[in-house]
Amino acid sequence: MKILNCPLNGPRPVSEFYYWGEVRPMPNPATASDDAWADYVFNRNGAPGVKKEWWCHTPSNTWFIAERDTEKDVVVRTYFYEGEA
Amino acid sequence: MPWRLLRFALNKKHPEPRMFNFHEKLKSSYDVVIIGAGGHGLAAAYYLARDYGITNVCVLEKGYIGGGNTGRNTTIIRSNYLTPEGVKFYDESVNLWQDLSEDFDLNLFYANRGHFTLAHTDSALRTMRWRAEVNKHYGVDSEVVGPEAVKEAAPMIDISCGGHAPILGALYHAPGSVARHDAVAWGYGRGADQRGVEIHQQTEVLGIDVQAGKVKGVKTSRGYISTNKVLCAVAGSTPRILKMVDVKSPIYIHPLQAMVSEPIKPWLDPILVSGSLHVYISQSARGELVMGASLDPYELHGTRSTLDFVEGLTTHMLEMFPFLSNVKVMRQWAGMADMTPDFAPVMGKTPVEGFYLDSGWGTWGFKATPVCGKTMAHTVVNDSDHPLITGFSLDRFRNYALTGEKGAASVGH
Numbered sequence: 001m002k003i004l005n006c007p008l009n010g011p012r013p014v015s016e017f018y019y020w021g022e023v024r025p026m027p028n029p030a031t032a033s034d035d036a037w038a039d040y041v042f043n044r045n046g047a048p049g050v051k052k053e054w055w056c057h058t059p060s061n062t063w064f065i066a067e068r069d070t071e072k073d074v075v076v077r078t079y080f081y082e083g084e085a
Numbered sequence: 086m087p088w089r090l091l092r093f094a095l096n097k098k099h100p101e102p103r104m105f106n107f108h109e110k111l112k113s114s115y116d117v118v119i120i121g122a123g124g125h126g127l128a129a130a131y132y133l134a135r136d137y138g139i140t141n142v143c144v145l146e147k148g149y150i151g152g153g154n155t156g157r158n159t160t161i162i163r164s165n166y167l168t169p170e171g172v173k174f175y176d177e178s179v180n181l182w183q184d185l186s187e188d189f190d191l192n193l194f195y196a197n198r199g200h201f202t203l204a205h206t207d208s209a210l211r212t213m214r215w216r217a218e219v220n221k222h223y224g225v226d227s228e229v230v231g232p233e234a235v236k237e238a239a240p241m242i243d244i245s246c247g248g249h250a251p252i253l254g255a256l257y258h259a260p261g262s263v264a265r266h267d268a269v270a271w272g273y274g275r276g277a278d279q280r281g282v283e284i285h286q287q288t289e290v291l292g293i294d295v296q297a298g299k300v301k302g303v304k305t306s307r308g309y310i311s312t313n314k315v316l317c318a319v320a321g322s323t324p325r326i327l328k329m330v331d332v333k334s335p336i337y338i339h340p341l342q343a344m345v346s347e348p349i350k351p352w353l354d355p356i357l358v359s360g361s362l363h364v365y366i367s368q369s370a371r372g373e374l375v376m377g378a379s380l381d382p383y384e385l386h387g388t389r390s391t392l393d394f395v396e397g398l399t400t401h402m403l404e405m406f407p408f409l410s411n412v413k414v415m416r417q418w419a420g421m422a423d424m425t426p427d428f429a430p431v432m433g434k435t436p437v438e439g440f441y442l443d444s445g446w447g448t449w450g451f452k453a454t455p456v457c458g459k460t461m462a463h464t465v466v467n468d469s470d471h472p473l474i475t476g477f478s479l480d481r482f483r484n485y486a487l488t489g490e491k492g493a494a495s496v497g498h
Binding site: 002014015018019021034035038039042043044045046047048051053070071072073 | 323324325327328333334335336337338382383384385386387389391393423426482483484485
C-alpha cells in the first residue's frame with residue numbers, strides 16, 4: 001500500500017486520496033485567445049519528471065500540493081498551496 | 086520433430102529460417118523511420134512494404150519486439166463503439182483481422198467468442214441501446230439482450246452480482262474475439278522483415294532533428310539516421326517523443342493493469358465486460374482467466390503493479406463469479422496507457438512536416454492494430470490523412486471539435 005503524507009492528517013494510504021493533475025496557471029478567460037484557452041483546457045505536459053500536482057485527502061476534503069517524480073512514483077514533498085485561492 | 090532435428094538442426098545446409106533478420110548496422114538514411122516495434126509500428130511497416138513497395142524502412146525499438154502495450158493488453162477485439170467515427174474505424178479493423186493468420190502464414194489463435202457488455206443500471210442499459218443503434222446503422226452486429234441471455238452464455242455467473250448490482254441486460258456483440266497478441270507483432274514484423282524492412286531492437290531514439298519545421302533525421306543510441314519521414318507509434322512513451330519535436334498534445338499517461346489466474350478447465354466462452362463493476366474477463370486458450378479493471382488513478386510513467394489493483398478487481402470479480410474464490414492469481418502486470426480527453430486516438434499529420442503520429446491509443450489500441458497500420462501507411466505515403474482517421478487529428482483539440490468516444494475500454498460511463 002502506498003502512503004502519502006497529508007499536510008493536515010499525516011501519512012495515510014493513497015486510496016484515501018484523489019489526484020487532480022498538475023498545477024497549471026489559468027489564463028484570464030476574458031482576455032485569452034481561443035488558441036491559448038484551448039491550450040490551457042486540453043494540452044498537458046505528459047512527459048515524465050518531478051511535477052507539482054493537486055491532491056485531495058477525500059475523508060477530510062483537504063486539498064494540497066504534492067511534488068512527485070512521475071517516473072519513479074516517489075513523492076518528494078507535500079504542502080499546502082500558498083498562492084491566491 | 087526428432088527426425089526434423091536430425092535432418093536439419095545438425096546440417097549447416099538447412100538452417101532453420103530465423104523469425105527476424107539481424108542487422109549489424111544502421112544505414113545512414115531511410116525513406117521512412119518508424120519509432121516503436123509494437124503491433125502498430127510493425128503493421129505500418131508491413132503495409133508500407135506490401136501495399137506501396139516502400140521497403141527502405143527502418144523500425145527502431147528501445148526494448149524488444151512487442152514488449153510494450155502490444156504484449157500487455159487483454160487481447161480483446163471488437164467494434165461496438167459509440168461514435169460513427171469509431172464504429173467505422175474499428176469495423177474496418179475487425180474485417181482486416183479475419184484473414185490475418187493466412188496473410189502471415191502464422192496462427193494468431195484468433196477466436197471468435199462473442200462479447201457482452203453488462204448493464205447493471207437503467208442508465209447503462211440506455212447507453213447500450215444507443216450503442217446498439219449506432220452499430221446497427223453502420224452494419225455492425227450488436228444488439229441489446231436480457232439477463233437470461235447472459236446467464237445462458239455464462240452459466241456460472243451470479244446474475245444478481247451478490248444482490249447489490251443485478252444485471253439488467255447487456256450489449257451483445259457477436260464478432261467480439263480474442264487473439265494471441267504477441268503473435269500479431271511477430272506476424273507483422275516477419276512480413277515486413279521478409280520484404281526488406283529493417284527492424285532494429287535495443288535502439289533508443291535520443292532526439293529528432295527538425296529544421297525549419299521539417300523532419301531531417303533521427304538521433305539514436307547507435308548513431309544518426311537521415312530521413313524525411315518519421316512515424317511515431319510508441320504508446321506510453323509518446324509525450325517523450327513529442328517533447329523532442331516540440332509539439333504539444335493532450336496525451337497523459339496512466340498505467341493500466343491486468344492479471345491472469347492459474348489455468349483452469351474451460352468454462353467461460355464469451356468475453357464479459359462490466360463498466361459499473363470495473364471488470365473485464367475472458368478465458369484464454371490455455372485456460373487462464375485474463376482479467377482487467379480500470380486505469381490507475383494517477384499519472385505514472387512506469388509499469389509497476391499494485392496489490393490495490395488485485396484486491397479491487399477480485400472483489401468485484403467474486404460478485405459476478407463467487408466460485409472463483411479458490412482460484413489463484415498467477416501473475417499481474419501493467420502497461421503505460423496514452424490517454425486522451427475524449428477517449429479517441431490522435432493520429433495523422435502534425436505541425437512538423439514529415440512527422441506522423443499514431444498515438445492516444447490508451448486502453449483501446451490492440452484491436453485497432455491492423456487498421457492503424459493500414460491508414461498510417463497511407464498517411465505517410467501520401468502526406469495526407471487517410472479518410473478513416475480525419476476525426477482523430479491532433480487539430481481537433483485546438484478547434485474544440487472532440488470525438489467523444491465513450492465506448493472505449495476501462496472507461497466509466
